[in-house]
Amino acid sequence: MSRRNYPSAFMHPFSHIPTLEEEGPVIVDRGEGVYIYDDRGRKYLEGNSGLWNVVLGFDNKKLIETAQRAYAKLPAYHAFFGRVGQAALDLSERVVKLAPMEANRVFYANSGSEANDTVVKLLWFLAEQEGKPHRRLLLSRKNAYHGMTVITASLTGKDYVKSASGLPVKEVRHLTCPHHWREALPKESETDFSQRLALELEQTIRNTGPDYIAGFFAEPVMGAGGVIPPPEGYFQAIQPVLKKYGIPLIADEVICGFGRTGEFWGSQTYGMKPDIVVASKVITAGFFPMGAIILSPEMTERIDKASAKYEELPTGFTTGAHPVGCAIAMAALDEIEGGAFANVKARSPEFQKQLRAMADHPMVGEARGVGLMGALEMVADKKTKAPFAGNLDVSERVSRQALKNGLICRPLGASIVLAPPFIITDAQISELFGILRKTLDEVY
Numbered sequence: 154m155s156r157r158n159y160p161s162a163f164m165h166p167f168s169h170i171p172t173l174e175e176e177g178p179v180i181v182d183r184g185e186g187v188y189i190y191d192d193r194g195r196k197y198l199e200g201n202s203g204l205w206n207v208v209l210g211f212d213n214k215k216l217i218e219t220a221q222r223a224y225a226k227l228p229a230y231h232a233f234f235g236r237v238g239q240a241a242l243d244l245s246e247r248v249v250k251l252a253p254m255e256a257n258r259v260f261y262a263n264s265g266s267e268a269n270d271t272v273v274k275l276l277w278f279l280a281e282q283e284g285k286p287h288r289r290l291l292l293s294r295k296n297a298y299h300g301m302t303v304i305t306a307s308l309t310g311k312d313y314v315k316s317a318s319g320l321p322v323k324e325v326r327h328l329t330c331p332h333h334w335r336e337a338l339p340k341e342s343e344t345d346f347s348q349r350l351a352l353e354l355e356q357t358i359r360n361t362g363p364d365y366i367a368g369f370f371a372e373p374v375m376g377a378g379g380v381i382p383p384p385e386g387y388f389q390a391i392q393p394v395l396k397k398y399g400i401p402l403i404a405d406e407v408i409c410g411f412g413r414t415g416e417f418w419g420s421q422t423y424g425m426k427p428d429i430v431v432a433s434k435v436i437t438a439g440f441f442p443m444g445a446i447i448l449s450p451e452m453t454e455r456i457d458k459a460s461a462k463y464e465e466l467p468t469g470f471t472t473g474a475h476p477v478g479c480a481i482a483m484a485a486l487d488e489i490e491g492g493a494f495a496n497v498k499a500r501s502p503e504f505q506k507q508l509r510a511m512a513d514h515p516m517v518g519e520a521r522g523v524g525l526m527g528a529l530e531m532v533a534d535k536k537t538k539a540p541f542a543g544n545l546d547v548s549e550r551v552s553r554q555a556l557k558n559g560l561i562c563r564p565l566g567a568s569i570v571l572a573p574p575f576i577i578t579d580a581q582i583s584e585l586f587g588i589l590r591k592t593l594d595e596v597y
C-alpha cells in the first residue's frame with residue numbers, strides 16, 4: 154500500500170478531503186529560509202509562514218541552537234506551586250515592557266485557543282468573585298477567528314462552527330464584520346460605517362444590559378476571516394462605547410502581535426488600548442507551542458484580589474511556561490528586535506504595492522492588507538462584487554494550482570491569503586506575486 158493512500162491513520166485537521174483522496178497529503182520534509190521542501194524534493198515558497206507563525210525562517214539556526222541548549226539544561230518543568238524556570242521570569246519581564254498598553258503580568262498557555270479560552274475563564278472567574286455571576290456574555294464579530302476549543306470556537310464567527318451541536322454557546326453575540334468593501338451601505342464612507350458599527354455595539358449592550366457583558370474580543374486585523382483590516386476610525390468609535398459601559402477590550406494579537414502589521418502590535422497600528430492582550434504563534438516563531446495572556450495592572454489587581462481567598466490562582470496548564478518554550482521565545486524576540494521587525498517595516502511597501510497591483514486581474518475584486526499580510530478576494534463580477542458560483546472552489550482551485558507552481562497560499566472563503574515570513578526579501582516578494590499571477594491566469 155502506498156503511504157500516500159488516503160485514508161491514513163492520521164486525522165487531518167482543516168484539510169480538504171477530496172484533495173487528499175485524489176493526491177494524498179504534501180509530506181513536508183524540511184525547510185530553508187522562506188521555503189519548504191516535500192519528500193519528493195519539490196520546493197515551495199511558504200507564502201503563509203506556515204500558519205502565520207514561522208516568521209524567522211524554517212531553519213533558523215539561532216532558535217535551533219537555543220532549543221538544543223535549553224533541552225540540555227532543563228528539558229521540562231511545570232510552573233505550578235511557586236516553582237518556575239528562570240526563562241519564564243525573563244520572558245515575562247520582557248513581554249510586559251513590549252506590550253501595547255501598560256501591563257504587569259503574563260500567564261502562559263500552550264496555544265492561541267487555550268490563551269483565549271483562559272481569558273474567558275478569568276473573566277468569568279472575576280464575575281463570580283466580584284458578585285456578578287450573571288456577567289457572562291462575550292462579544293465578538295462575524296468572521297472572527299479566536300480558536301477551536303468549545304468557547305473559542307463559539308467566539309469564532311465562522312459558519313462551520315455551527316457544525317457542532319450547541320455551538321456557538323449561548324453566551325456569545327456576534328456583531329457585524331467590519332469589512333467596508335463587503336458590508337458598507339452604498340456610498341457609506343469608512344468612518345460612517347465605523348460609526349454605524351459603534352452604534353450597533355451600543356444597542357447590543359443596552360439590549361442585553363451592560364452588567365451582563367464580560368468582554369469584547371477583537372483581532373486588530375481579522376486574519377483567518379480573510380485579512381480584513383478595520384475601516385478608518387473603527388476602534389476609535391468602538392472603544393469609547395466599551396469604556397462607557399466598563400467592558401474590557403481583549404485584543405487577540407495571535408496573528409498581528411510582534412510585527413506582522415508593520416508596527417510591533419496591531420493594537421498600535423489601529424489605536425487600540427486593550428485591557429488584555431492575547432499572543433501566540435510569532436512569540437516562538439512557531440518553534441514551540443505557546444500562548445500568552447498579557448494583563449493590564451487593573452486586570453492583574455482584580456485577579457489577585459479575587460484569587461486571594463483561594464490562596465492560589467485556580468487555573469494553569471501542565472506545560473504552560475515550558476522552560477524550552479520560554480528560552481525559544483527569548484531568542485525569537487532577540488531575532489525580531491534585532492532585525493526581523495525592521496525587515497517587515499522595510500519590505501511592507503513593496504509587498505503592499507505588488508499585492509494591490511493584482512487588483513487589475515479580472516478575478517480579483519479587492520486587494521487588501523497591511524504590513525506583511527494581504528488578501529485577494531475573488532469575484533465573478535468586479536462591478537456587482539458577485540462571487541463565483543461555488544465560491545470556495547475558486548480559491549481552493551487557485552491554491553491547488555499555486556501549489557503545483559511552487560507557492561503555498563491559503564484559500565479562506567472567497568479570498569487567497571498571504572502572510573510571508575518576516576525575513577522575506579524584495580526578490581522573493583516578486584517571486585511570490587509572479588507565481589500568483591501566473592496561477593490566476595491559468596485558473597481564469
Ligand code: PLP
Nearest residue numbers: 264265266298299300376407408
Ligand atoms: N486567535 C487568532 C487570531 C488566530 O488566528 C488563531 C489561529 O490561527 C487562534 C486564535 C488560535 O490559535 P491556535 O490555533 O494556536 O489555538
